[in-house]
Amino acid sequence: MDQSGAEEAAIHRHPPEHSSIPSGENSVWSDVSPLLEAACRELRDGELIHGDNFNLFAAMSALEIMDPKMDSGIVCKYYSIDEAVENGVAPVPISSDKTIDVQCTIDIMDHLLACEATWHNGHSLAQTVFSCIYLLRPDRTSSHAILHSYCRVIRATCKAVVSVVSDARTHEEEDLFTMAYGLPLHGDGDEKCLSMLNAVEETIYRQLRACKATSSKKRVSEDIEPLQHNLDLEEGFCKALLCRIRFPFFPCSYLYEKTSRKRLGAFGTCEDGVEERTTASGRAPIGFDASLNSRSSAPTPPRAIKILSWEKAVQYFLKLLHDLDIVCSYSLDPSLEGVLRFVVQFQKSKPDLIARAHLQLLLVQDGKLYGRDPIFAVITKAAALPEVTKNHDIQKNEYIVQLGQLVINMLKILCTNAAWQRRKLGKILQDWRVIYVQLEIAFRNEFGSVSSISDDENICVKIFKHILNWVEEQTYWIASRYLMLGFELDLYSPNEYCMVYWYMYVVLIKLAEKTHLRISVSSGTAKKKGKKKKDSSKEVAKESRIPLPVLFLQCHLCLAEGLSMMLAALRNELMVLQSPSPFNTEHERFIQHFELLQKACVPDNISYLSFKESTTYTRFSTLVMYNYFKNAQRIAKEIKSSFSDDPDRLAEVRRLEQVAEHNGVALNVICRVGALDPSLKRRRRPNQSQNSKLIFGRLFFGLSPDFLIPPNPSLSLSLSLHFSSRIL
Amino acid sequence: MEQEAEKSSIGMGSSGGSDTDGSEVVSQVRKMLFHRMLVGIQDGRFFLGTFHCIDKQGNIILQDAVEYRSTRRSSPSPMEQRGLGLILIPSSCRISCHVDFSVDEQLSLLKIKQ
Numbered sequence: 001m002d003q004s005g006a007e008e009a010a011i012h013r014h015p016p017e018h019s020s021i022p023s024g025e026n027s028v029w030s031d032v033s034p035l036l037e038a039a040c041r042e043l044r045d046g047e048l049i050h051g052d053n054f055n056l057f058a059a060m061s062a063l064e065i066m067d068p069k070m071d072s073g074i075v076c077k078y079y080s081i082d083e084a085v086e087n088g089v090a091p092v093p094i095s096s097d098k099t100i101d102v103q104c105t106i107d108i109m110d111h112l113l114a115c116e117a118t119w120h121n122g123h124s125l126a127q128t129v130f131s132c133i134y135l136l137r138p139d140r141t142s143s144h145a146i147l148h149s150y151c152r153v154i155r156a157t158c159k160a161v162v163s164v165v166s167d168a169r170t171h172e173e174e175d176l177f178t179m180a181y182g183l184p185l186h187g188d189g190d191e192k193c194l195s196m197l198n199a200v201e202e203t204i205y206r207q208l209r210a211c212k213a214t215s216s217k218k219r220v221s222e223d224i225e226p227l228q229h230n231l232d233l234e235e236g237f238c239k240a241l242l243c244r245i246r247f248p249f250f251p252c253s254y255l256y257e258k259t260s261r262k263r264l265g266a267f268g269t270c271e272d273g274v275e276e277r278t279t280a281s282g283r284a285p286i287g288f289d290a291s292l293n294s295r296s297s298a299p300t301p302p303r304a305i306k307i308l309s310w311e312k313a314v315q316y317f318l319k320l321l322h323d324l325d326i327v328c329s330y331s332l333d334p335s336l337e338g339v340l341r342f343v344v345q346f347q348k349s350k351p352d353l354i355a356r357a358h359l360q361l362l363l364v365q366d367g368k369l370y371g372r373d374p375i376f377a378v379i380t381k382a383a384a385l386p387e388v389t390k391n392h393d394i395q396k397n398e399y400i401v402q403l404g405q406l407v408i409n410m411l412k413i414l415c416t417n418a419a420w421q422r423r424k425l426g427k428i429l430q431d432w433r434v435i436y437v438q439l440e441i442a443f444r445n446e447f448g449s450v451s452s453i454s455d456d457e458n459i460c461v462k463i464f465k466h467i468l469n470w471v472e473e474q475t476y477w478i479a480s481r482y483l484m485l486g487f488e489l490d491l492y493s494p495n496e497y498c499m500v501y502w503y504m505y506v507v508l509i510k511l512a513e514k515t516h517l518r519i520s521v522s523s524g525t526a527k528k529k530g531k532k533k534k535d536s537s538k539e540v541a542k543e544s545r546i547p548l549p550v551l552f553l554q555c556h557l558c559l560a561e562g563l564s565m566m567l568a569a570l571r572n573e574l575m576v577l578q579s580p581s582p583f584n585t586e587h588e589r590f591i592q593h594f595e596l597l598q599k600a601c602v603p604d605n606i607s608y609l610s611f612k613e614s615t616t617y618t619r620f621s622t623l624v625m626y627n628y629f630k631n632a633q634r635i636a637k638e639i640k641s642s643f644s645d646d647p648d649r650l651a652e653v654r655r656l657e658q659v660a661e662h663n664g665v666a667l668n669v670i671c672r673v674g675a676l677d678p679s680l681k682r683r684r685r686p687n688q689s690q691n692s693k694l695i696f697g698r699l700f701f702g703l704s705p706d707f708l709i710p711p712n713p714s715l716s717l718s719l720s721l722h723f724s725s726r727i728l
Numbered sequence: 729m730e731q732e733a734e735k736s737s738i739g740m741g742s743s744g745g746s747d748t749d750g751s752e753v754v755s756q757v758r759k760m761l762f763h764r765m766l767v768g769i770q771d772g773r774f775f776l777g778t779f780h781c782i783d784k785q786g787n788i789i790l791q792d793a794v795e796y797r798s799t800r801r802s803s804p805s806p807m808e809q810r811g812l813g814l815i816l817i818p819s820s821c822r823i824s825c826h827v828d829f830s831v832d833e834q835l836s837l838l839k840i841k842q
Contacts, residue, residue: 021766021776021796021807029766029826030834032757036786036825039757043784049754050781051761059781062789062816065769073795073810075771080799080808295810 063300072301076291081136090133090287092144098228102237104286105146108134109244110279110310111288112154117313119158120320120354122177123305129158130183131290138187146241149200152193159185161354168357168415177353183293201245208238240280278307316352323355327362332370336382336407337549339363343414344481345648350418360415364408375404383470384522385463394463399438403471406431410478422485425478426596432475433600439468466521473514479507479602492593498571499590501564502611503597508560510603512553519547548642555635555656559663562628566667568615569623620671629664633657756837757782760827765790767817768824773797775817779827786819 023029039049048054064070078084094104112132119128134141134151141148162185166178210224211234226234227241279285294301308316326346333339346359365371369378376395380387394400406428413424443464483504486492492500546554584592590608591598598607636657643650765779767788774797777790793815798805829837 021774023828024764024830027828027830028834030829030837031825032760032765032827032837033825035753035756035837036782036788039751039753040782040784040786042751042754045784048781048783049757049761054781058814059789059816062814063812064816064818065775066771066818066821073773073797073812075773075797079772079797079801079805083800 070300072294081292092140099230102228106240107279107283107285111285114278114307114310114313117316118308125180126293127290127302127305131288133287145200149196152190153197155187156190156193165357168360204238204241211235276309278310280310323351327359336378356415360412363411375407383466384518385466389463399442403435418485418488425482429600436471469517476507476511479597498564498567501560505560506606508557512550516550551635551639555632558628558632565618565623568618569620629660632660764828766826769821788817790815
């Protein structure tokens with residue numbers, strides 16, 4: 001670098017003022033170096049020459065030229081892409097030897113795939129995919145059919161992905177993702193890339209057939225030029241290329257690839273066991289240099305990144321394809337409830353940005369569900385209103401319009417990553433609360449007090465009532481999702497589980513209540529027209545014909561209550577899982593966790609005090625009396641048969657049942673141990689209760705840190721053994 | 729960079745940024761402020777911007793600077809350019825420095841040199 005710098009100095013001693021950088025009109029460039037030098041000599045230490053607009057702090061933010069961390073323009077090996085190309089960095093064809101050429105093409109394909117995966121994982125295009133010089137100069141490859149078509153497809157894919165992700169606005173999660181300034185994302189004729197790739201695939205397929213025919217001594221009728229000249233390697237190369245070209249369509253080919261790699265490994269240097277390689281062969285690919293376009297992305301150079309290994313890239317793409325497959329095979333359930341369940345289920349597999357962006361675009365297009373169902377129609381369906389209301393004028397009411405917007409926002413938020421999603425859900429809770437109040441006021445203004453109007457008087461009244469109830473139900477649904485996501489993100493510490501489960505319990509009560517009301521009203525209006533609502537809901541309860549979704553919620557509810565009570569009892573009687581944090585009180589942590597819920601009054605009249613009231617005096621005796629886990633287990637058993645056609649939900653109910661059962665056992669064991677071993681009860685001081693703390697801590701974690709996670713049966717078994725041995 | 733900032737903050741105390749008003753050379757340099765300045769550096773790049781500040785060590789700050797660089801190692805070659813904004817050019821890498829002067833200004837400059 002220094003040497004070349006000196007050379008440059010010699011060449012560029014005289015500035016090109018006369019050629020490319022013009023001076024102003026009627027003015028000339030005059031050399032001021034000696035003058036500056038003289039002036040600097042006369043300046044005192046620390047003295048500056050500057051104008052009135054000088055600001056030291058602003059000056060501090062100046063980019064320092066020639067500082068490798070600030071100056072992305074430092075001339076590296078090559079001055080420009082063209083110069084690199086002229087120096088043979090990215091030759092076309094890659095080699096005059098056809099065998100080596102094919103081999104290098106495969107390496108380039110592999111590395112491009114690794115680059116693409118790295119890009120999807122949050123790095124800039126310029127540093128990843130477009131570090132490929134063949135991509136930066138699209139026209140150069142036109143004589144090399146395989147490379148040319150592959151590059152075109154990669155470019156077109158990048159363009160499509162950028163557009164999906166920016167349309168879905170999920171790129172806010174990854175700000176680097178959609179930056180493509182100055183990169184040739186669109187090459188002329190890229191729209192024909194697929195047919196080009198198909199043609200190439202066809203040719204290679206024929207070459208493969210031809211070489212198979214020759215090896216089995218059959219004569220081939222058509223005269224086909226082989227891919228390369230080494231006949232022993234022809235079949236392997238053909239297959240390797242086909243795998244890569246078909247990869248997006250046939251992910252299974254990866255499995256085949258693993259076996260065929262051995263054969264390819266016989267050729268050239270194959271370093272197996274090197275985890276960081278970005279190509280299947282382990283060779284470095286030809287034609288990549290990320291420094292060449294570093295100037296186009298930003299004035300400051302980007303941080304150096306590591307490209308994902310080939311293995312990881314393939315794994316990433318297999319998962320992406322699997323996730324996209326789920327999105328594509330989704331049946332476009334017209335009910336909002338179904339959509340929400342699908343999205344929550346989909347999110348459980350932690351899909352990546354690209355898959356989530358696609359899901360969002362599928363769900364919300366042009367402000368409609370699936371770009372097909374108007375949002376008001378979706379709301380009327382969700383709120384269990386009769387079909388006719390779909391076209392009612394009430395949808396022009398400004399609050400109803402706002403509500404539609406909220407629903408769309410919620411759907412979009414549910415498609416973001418867990419952390420982002422939780423934050424946003426917490427924030428929109430307030431919007432949902434506000435829209436509820438506004439709707440209620442609008443409703444009152446229009447129709448007077450609720451009680452003075454009989455049910456059938458006005459369809460508007462009915463619509464409003466249904467929608468109000470549904471808005472509340474949805475608000476509690478969001479709240480419960482918000483609380484659940486906290487588990488997924490590991491935001492709660494074990495000694496906070498008690499309050500979290502308690503809060504979840506109070507939210508679930510409300511949710512179950514609203515859901516029940518909605519379902520019973522809709523079935524009530526359908527079946528028993530004219531009957532008063534109160535009666536019908538009573539009747540439903542009497543007949544114990546509790547609807548399935550409500551039972552499902554009740555099962556959750558029993559578990560949440562049981563867990564929170566068990567934790568409270570553990571704390572009250574055995575002094576385990578207490579809050580030992582010296583930094584903040586339990587009350588403060590309550591506020592920290594539930595501030596957004598409290599702000600939005602979800603649910604009403606719930607505070608730290610009510611939490612304390614309901615848990616301070618909990619004892620194991622009360623727990624046994626109420627039998628929360630037994631109830632949960634019973635409900636789970638009851639509803640299992642109803643979900644026999646839905647494997648996902650069936651699995652969920654099974655897990656609920658399991659957790660209920662295990663915790664029931666655990667509770668029994670604790671109670672018996674407590675009864676038999678009064679010393680356990682007496683150990684109240686922290687230094688003495690270390691042992692029991694450990695036991696119950698483990699017991700609890702093993703069984704139910706979250707009722708979504710299946711408990712570990714072996715652990716609970718070992719624990720019960722442990723306890724029975726103690727009891728004996 | 730930070731060192732310079734510290735040092736310069738001492739100078740900031742003096743009125744107008746400099747006490748050496750008496751010196752002919754310094755006042756001449758002060759006249760160059762806000763003129764277009766073209767600075768060449770070792771690796772062959774040029775920076776064109778508004779002359780904003782210079783310190784005792786000869787480090788120059790340019791405002792609204794544009795970077796020019798040749799696209800080939802062999803000169804002459806076509807130049808590529810991009811905007812950079814506020815930049816600091818350390819004196820150590822500077823190899824040439826030109827200011828855009830009108831003919832009159834050029835003449836007065838010559839006088840001082842003599």
